[in-house]
Amino acid sequence: MILVTGVNGQLGYDVVKELNRRNIECLGIDREELDIADGNAIRKYISELKPECVIHCAAYTAVDRAEDEEEVCAKVNVYGTENIAKACKEADSKMIYISTDYVFDGKGDTPFEVDGKIEPHSVYGKTKYEGELKVKEILDRYFIIRISWVFGINGNNFIKTMLRLGKEKESLNVVCDQIGSPTYTFDLAPLLCDMAISEKYGVYHATNEGFCSWAEFAAEIMKKADLGCNINPIPTSEYPAKAERPLNSRLSKKSITDNGFNLLPSWEDALERYLKEINK
Template identity: 85%
Template sequence: MILITGVNGQLGFDVVKELNRRNIECLGIDRAELDITDGNAVRNYISELKPECVIHCAAYTAVDKAEDEEEICTKVNVYGTENIARACKEIDAKMIYISTDYVFDGKGDTPFEVDGNIEPHSVYGKTKYEGELKVKEVLNKYFIVRISWVFGVNGNNFIKTMLRLGKEKESLNVVCDQIGSPTYTFDLAPILCDMAVSEKYGVYHATNEGFCSWAEFATEIMKKANLDCKINPIPAIEYPAQAERPFNSRLSKKSITDNGFVLLPSWKNALDRFLEELFRNCR
């Protein structure tokens, strides 16, 4: 039995689908079923269910809002994660914790290794890294998986926003000096499921292959969706946001290949398949 938190999010939704495809017994839960910030509730729930692994996808992910809601963000991302880890420890279960590229300083132009320069510049990044530390402090049987620029069919994301705006506007200004890798949850879910049934514990980076800027990503979206909307590349300084975004979100996948896991397809290939799935669901 594998327990998945955050089942109503983009990633949790696809992880449950993938486990069902593999005929692996699983249970997906969200806030309505379990408040992860309630330590006693988490302990009782997990000790009764006795999963072999918990894939912890639930998180506070409103990056800008987190700057004003640090206490709530910390409660979910740090102490909620610690509660899950402690409950896993009690029943000797594995834990997969989903982290983020925001834990790094976002500088330079080379991919960050798993042990790269940790220096988060936002409340969100800080709390996700503190969550990592809690997992390491409590457990030996853990996987920490950092991801970036996530998109999936179940939920809101950059692609869906671009598609909507692309139909409404003749042109859009999109940031061109932040570089990273889009990550399709449909492609990410299988590697998490592979990890869940393995004992190759440690820290990983998992994103689709290839790098691009947000402006390049947006341009490709318009092209693939046949939308006549011009993308104007602009520097991030012209698009102020409450929370600081990393300029460099490139992540090295060395830990994936070193441990025999399969790299995800290219982000352009992922975009093609995501749009096919999205348009099929809209018919």
């Protein structure tokens, strides 16, 4: 039995679908069923269920709002994660914790290694890293997976926003100096399921292959969706946001290949399949 938190989010939704596809017994929960900030409720739930693994996809991800809601953000990303880790320890369950590229400082132009220097520049990044520390402190059997630029069928994301705006506007300003890897949850879910049934514990980076800027990503969306909207590349300095965004979100996937897992397809390939899927 595998328990998946955040089933109503983009990633949790696809992880449960993948587990079902493999005929692996699983249960997906969201905050309506169980508040991860309630330590006693979590402990009782997991001790009764005794899952082999908990894939913890639930998170506070409103990056800008987190700057004003640090306590609320920490309640989910730090203490909610701690509650799940403690319950996993008691139930002798493995845990997969989903983290983020925001734990790094976003400087330079080389991909960050899994053991790279941690220096988050936002409340969101800070709380996700504190969540990592809780998992490491409490458990021996854990996976920490840092991901970036996520898109999936279930929920809102950059692609859906670009498609909507691309139909309404002739041109859009999109930042061109933040570089990273878009990640399709449909591609990421099988990797997480492979990890859940393995013993290859540790920290991983998992994204689709290849790097691009948000402006290049947007231009490719317009091209593949056959929309005539023009993308104007602008620097981050011209697009002020409350939370600082990493300029370099490149993540090294060496840990995946070193441990015999399969790399994800290219982000361009993922985008093409995603557009076909949402047009069905």
